[in-house]
Amino acid sequence: MIEGALWRRWVFYNIPLILFVFVLLFPFYWMIVTSFRPDGELYRPWNAMNYMPFWTNKPTLEHFRYLFEETDFGRWMVNTMFIAVVSTLISLFCGVLAGYALARLNFPFAGSLGTVIFVTYLVPQTLLFIPLAEIIRDFHLGDTPWSLILTYPTFLIPFCTWLMMGYFKAIPKELEECARIDGASRWKAMLYIIIPIAVPGILSSGIIAFTLSWNEFIYALVFLSSPEQKTVAVGVTSELIRGDVFFWGSLMAGALLGSVPVAIVYSFFVEHYVSGLTGSVKG
Amino acid sequence: MAEVSLHKLNKRFEAFHAVKDVDLQIRDKEFVVLVGPSGCGKTTTLRMIAGLEAVSDGEIRIDNTVVNEVPPMDRDIAMVFQNYALYPHMSVASNMAFGLKMRKFQKAEIEERIKRAATILGIESLLGRKPRQLSGGQRQRVALGRAIVRDPKVFLFDEPLSNLDAKLRVQMRVELKKLHERLGTTAIYVTHDQVEAMTLGDRVVVMKDGVVQQVGEPLELYNTPANRFVAGFIGSPAMNFAEVTLAESGGRLVAEAPGLKISLPPELAKHGRTNLGRGATLGIRPEDIHIAGPEDDAGHCFDASVEVVEQLGSEILLDTRVGSALFMASIDPTIRVRPHEKLRLALKPDRLHLFDAESEKAL
Numbered sequence: 253m254i255e256g257a258l259w260r261r262w263v264f265y266n267i268p269l270i271l272f273v274f275v276l277l278f279p280f281y282w283m284i285v286t287s288f289r290p291d292g293e294l295y296r297p298w299n300a301m302n303y304m305p306f307w308t309n310k311p312t313l314e315h316f317r318y319l320f321e322e323t324d325f326g327r328w329m330v331n332t333m334f335i336a337v338v339s340t341l342i343s344l345f346c347g348v349l350a351g352y353a354l355a356r357l358n359f360p361f362a363g364s365l366g367t368v369i370f371v372t373y374l375v376p377q378t379l380l381f382i383p384l385a386e387i388i389r390d391f392h393l394g395d396t397p398w399s400l401i402l403t404y405p406t407f408l409i410p411f412c413t414w415l416m417m418g419y420f421k422a423i424p425k426e427l428e429e430c431a432r433i434d435g436a437s438r439w440k441a442m443l444y445i446i447i448p449i450a451v452p453g454i455l456s457s458g459i460i461a462f463t464l465s466w467n468e469f470i471y472a473l474v475f476l477s478s479p480e481q482k483t484v485a486v487g488v489t490s491e492l493i494r495g496d497v498f499f500w501g502s503l504m505a506g507a508l509l510g511s512v513p514v515a516i517v518y519s520f521f522v523e524h525y526v527s528g529l530t531g532s533v534k535g
Numbered sequence: 536m537a538e539v540s541l542h543k544l545n546k547r548f549e550a551f552h553a554v555k556d557v558d559l560q561i562r563d564k565e566f567v568v569l570v571g572p573s574g575c576g577k578t579t580t581l582r583m584i585a586g587l588e589a590v591s592d593g594e595i596r597i598d599n600t601v602v603n604e605v606p607p608m609d610r611d612i613a614m615v616f617q618n619y620a621l622y623p624h625m626s627v628a629s630n631m632a633f634g635l636k637m638r639k640f641q642k643a644e645i646e647e648r649i650k651r652a653a654t655i656l657g658i659e660s661l662l663g664r665k666p667r668q669l670s671g672g673q674r675q676r677v678a679l680g681r682a683i684v685r686d687p688k689v690f691l692f693d694e695p696l697s698n699l700d701a702k703l704r705v706q707m708r709v710e711l712k713k714l715h716e717r718l719g720t721t722a723i724y725v726t727h728d729q730v731e732a733m734t735l736g737d738r739v740v741v742m743k744d745g746v747v748q749q750v751g752e753p754l755e756l757y758n759t760p761a762n763r764f765v766a767g768f769i770g771s772p773a774m775n776f777a778e779v780t781l782a783e784s785g786g787r788l789v790a791e792a793p794g795l796k797i798s799l800p801p802e803l804a805k806h807g808r809t810n811l812g813r814g815a816t817l818g819i820r821p822e823d824i825h826i827a828g829p830e831d832d833a834g835h836c837f838d839a840s841v842e843v844v845e846q847l848g849s850e851i852l853l854d855t856r857v858g859s860a861l862f863m864a865s866i867d868p869t870i871r872v873r874p875h876e877k878l879r880l881a882l883k884p885d886r887l888h889l890f891d892a893e894s895e896k897a898l
Contacts, residue, residue, distance in 0.1 A: 424618060424620065426616045426617075426618055426620035427620050427622060427623075429585075429587050429607070429614075429616075429620070430614065430616060430620040430622075430681075431622070431633070431637075432586075432587070432606070432607045432608055433585055433586075433587075433607045433608070433610075433612060433613065433614045434608075434613075434633055434634035434637055434681070434685070435608045435634050435637035435638045436608060436633075436637045437606075437608060440637065444633070445622055448624045449622075449623060449624055
């Protein structure tokens with residue numbers, strides 16, 4: 253809280269905060285309003301007498317009906333969920349083990365290996381999808397969920413590894429040493445002492461990995477072709493934009509429903525998530 | 536209960552030689568304190584005994600078995616860490632039970648041992664709490680309890696009291712001493728605090744730059760330090776030193792420095808004569824200096840000007856200038872002394888120490 257005169261608090265605290273909240277929430281508001289507005293209102297020209305972009309007096313579920321009845325939206329949701337959950341689990345498993353090894357085990361080139369792993373995270377997906385597409389084709393994985401489940405870890409594992417490495421480094425070494433003197437092997441010390449303490453970190457990287465795979469677009473666009481295999485992000489944009497015709501209402505309804513699982517995951521773990529990012533380990 | 540012996544123990548961290556040729560025999564039930572300034576290798580030595588650091592060279596034996604390659608879990612030792620290292624996600628009872636569970640003790644036995652340790656340490660009411668709900672002193676007790684329940688061959692302590700406030704530290708020091716008397720387990724204790732070392736240790740090992748300087752009982756170190764470093768490190772306030780030259784004068788050996796001319800007692804003179812004409816360092820503890828009276832030999836007196844007067848209640852510490860040297864004297868608290876006063880001080884000749892100027896070894 254900023255101390256001092258009232259005007260100070262408004263200028264440096266309240267007004268920036270209000271602006272920030274507005275910028276952050278307005279797209280969501282726009283998405284919600286649009287998904288409930290009838291087409292008649294959506295395609296009304298801006299200079300019409302009754303032009304009213306921010307509100308509707310005749311809310312409709314027509315766009316949602318269209319989404320579920322005329323497209324494979326339900327199927328896309330299931331696909332996306334399956335792909336995101338499995339690739340997150342794979343990446344978490346590898347990330348936790350690799351992060352632990354890089355943070356704790358003294359092996360030659362541990363430092364440079366950590367850097368190399370981070371650099372792979374920096375390789376843009378827009379470049380990487382070309383060689384990956386060839387691999388997917390050679391393994392005959394194209395147009396199956398496995399094409400994504402096996403390629404998402406290429407950016408999720410480096411990410412999880414780095415996050416977990418930082419988290420493990422913040423856990424006092426003595427805890428593990430004490431456990432090892434107490435009679436635990438390195439493996440047991442990790443399992444019973446370090447991993448339970450690292451749960452907030454594991455949850456945070458899990459949440460972010462889940463979100464990244466849920467929202468992923470390029471690989472899903474390239475590796476999947478048949479409508480019933482698509483993920484939400486690709487399905488909605490490819491099936492609801494036909495040529496230059498945008499089905500705005502259904503697009504927004506799809507986006508709204510598509511963000512629900514992510515929002516649920518975040519709100520469920522929000523406390524752990526915050527403590528995970530700030531790396532707080534209380535002794 | 537066990538003996539621990541270190542034989543030509545060495546530790547190198549790449550170019551840095553942290554522990555050099557440490558030889559030490561620790562008897563069964565003995566409380567040995569490793570003391571020295573930070574970076575002297577004491578903690579590294581302890582960690583090698585624990586098995587947390589690999590031994591570069593030399594041998595560690597516990598109960599006559601070489602344990603160099605034995606993992607920490609199989610050495611049957613317990614260690615108390617400076618930051619306590621309590622498992623934050625476990626209750627006090629689970630913290631204490633962990634080591635026993637890992638060793639597959641029966642549930643009833645575990646409960647029995649926790650109860651006994653908790654009674655000894657007075658932490659019965661805390662067993663259900665999490666470490667973050669405990670004060671510093673309580674955490675310390677839990678850390679001790681976790682070591683006690685194991686009933687190990689050797690206790691290792693790594694500066695366990697340094698995170699406590701001064702008052703609690705004194706209290707815990709006494710409790711540790713009592714605990715050791717009661718349990719009789721061999722203990723190795725690392726500290727940088729020489730008061731802790733003197734009060735706790737049956738024997739004290741003074742280390743510097745990875746080398747053991749002297750091993751002995753606390754009073755042995757205090758009365759007959761092996762070198763200048765030990766002399767300055769043990770004792771508070773620290774020993775006064777003056778760079779002197781030794782010369783014969785009227786059949787007596789005299790140590791001379793600007794403003795100082797002290798005739799040495801025969802015993803010390805005998806050793807000092809070997810250094811005749813060469814430089815030496817004269818040492819005298821503040822508590823062995825007093826205000827000169829008629830009974831003091833003129834050869835043991837010197838003039839000093841008082842710079843600072845520190846009133847401690849039980850004694851007065853005087854920071855004085857003697858020629859170019861600074862001497863601290865501890866005097867009777869009933870005497871009134873003011874800053875800038877000129878005083879004639881005397882020292883107890885049989886409490887003088889003499890060190891070679893180059894090797895710094897005691898003469």
